[in-house]
Amino acid sequence: MELQVKSGLPTEVTALPAGALADALRGPTLFDLRRPGERPLFVSVLVHGNETSGWDAVRQLTRELRQASVLLFVGNVAAAKAGLRTLPGRPDFNRVWQGGDSPEAAVAAAVAQRVRAANPRLAVDIHNTTGRNPPYSVVADTDGATLAAARVFAEQALLATQPNGFQTGGFAHFCTAVTVEVGVPDDPLSTCRATDFLRRLLGPSQPESTASPLALFETVARVTLGDDAVIVPEMQRFNFRTAPAGAMLVRQGEIAAHTADGRDVGNAYFTQDDDATLLKRPSVIASYTGDVDAARQDCLCYLLEPARADG
Template sequence: MSSRAMELTVERDLPPVLADLPATALADQLGGPTLFDLRKPDQPPLFVSVLLHGNEVSGWDAVRALFAEITDASTLLFLGNLEAAAHGVRALPGRADFNRVWEQGESAEAAVAAEVTTYVKAANPRMALDIHNTTGENPPYAVISRLDPETLAFAGAFSTRALLATQPHGFQTRRFAQFCTAMTIEVGTPEDPSSTTRATGFLAALLADNAPPNGARVPESLSLYETAARVTLADGTVLDPDMQRFNFRTAPAGTALTRSGSLHATAADDRDLGPEYFGTNNGLAVLKRPTMLAMYTGEEEAARRDCLCYFLEPVT
């Protein structure tokens, strides 16, 4: 795959022709990451980010369905890794993950992320929404990095499940939550048409109403979890796609999470948690105790580039 120089472009108008283009065609039209500044006077904007991962297209398809509403509202719309989207991949080989560079880094992606952050922070957004597809078979859920009532109310308006994510470092919502209400929505797999429907409905509601849902009251139906450990593959380990059935469910003690090989588990402060979670059985890493999983992916490339899954603990 050939690679272009990655530089940010800021545009003041959203060309209607873009609504006819799939994510794979955006790079030819726009060149690279593009921030559309569609703010209205005296109206704090809604920041919306899509395609930080190039193969997660439901966010862009939701934007396509809501062009008129986005243009009429006060918005900042960021289209991220268009080069990866052109190839239908999360990120190009050898390039940084565009959702791991928002707090630091020396890559071209980190430079663009820093530029976007500075621009958006100066605009005093009312909220920042980052739309993603899941890389494995997960129910829809929200990802947040703080627990104020407004953030929890928005999370509960999207799903009955929310993750308080303490890792990985460098994801956009974690950075933007330092200056505004921010959340990621994981809407389902890109192959599932209901993922786009889900993203479109939630984005439409945010565009139509500036106020937090339910007067910023936290829904009683919201189940909140924390990412207790990030699980990665050891060299030579073979994952087991069948384990996706335990996403947001508890896998019993003794469950082998791979078909062969061992796993690593780390805390947000990089402590090794492997001995707390894993025993061994015939060379396999098996759970020592019942453990809730999330984001287990059956895609080996995604698992090796990022992680296999996360272990969750409930937040009370």
């Protein structure tokens, strides 16, 4: 696997759905659509192969993208062909942006090097969620430019300190960077959200800030499951809201909550009721997924607290 770099965005490529890109591109590809004298917008799609709304937005905005100064990264086309987040046995392409020995990490490093050298005005990574969440941004920084970009997309944002190696976390070291979580892949509204957001960023004037402030949350813990756990899909209704004490997180089985630095904080949040694990205290949750495989592979949900912005 090696990063491919192309200097145009051909119609033969934008005509293709995400699942057909692997046959047209030889792997992860950076489309260099920069214009001289204009700081580019960096756009990243398909870092997760089954999160296709970002690519579908690109297909709708081909003309606008060609006319703007843009670097477009199209990520895991092999996983997209298989309809999977990540191919079995391969590293998650959104966990390799802060180093590593894998071919994926080498591609990520090559992309980061080129993007950094291009001095982008903003880096945007477009994802779908597996759980039913309201649209939200993910940021790794709380400076004004980052939060303004997050607010252009949605009313709520997550200040992420984990997982390690996600693209926005890596890029925040050298430019304003934001991840947008546009909704589940099979909801047509998700593509509309991605398209609207990109269109606003590509427009001639800077997007105006809106009246309502951004609600910024911080991840305090990531909740993971054992193979025996039985999830409670109805919990998705609490995503980005406060779930009450006593709400059932799993019907049965092993569950754990860890901070970014690996501390086990399960005792602070969980209480047992026979086989079930309940919330011990009211807690804001996010990204609770109704897909048990995704919950086991990645995580069940995150536990959040309100976060404070830098000045």
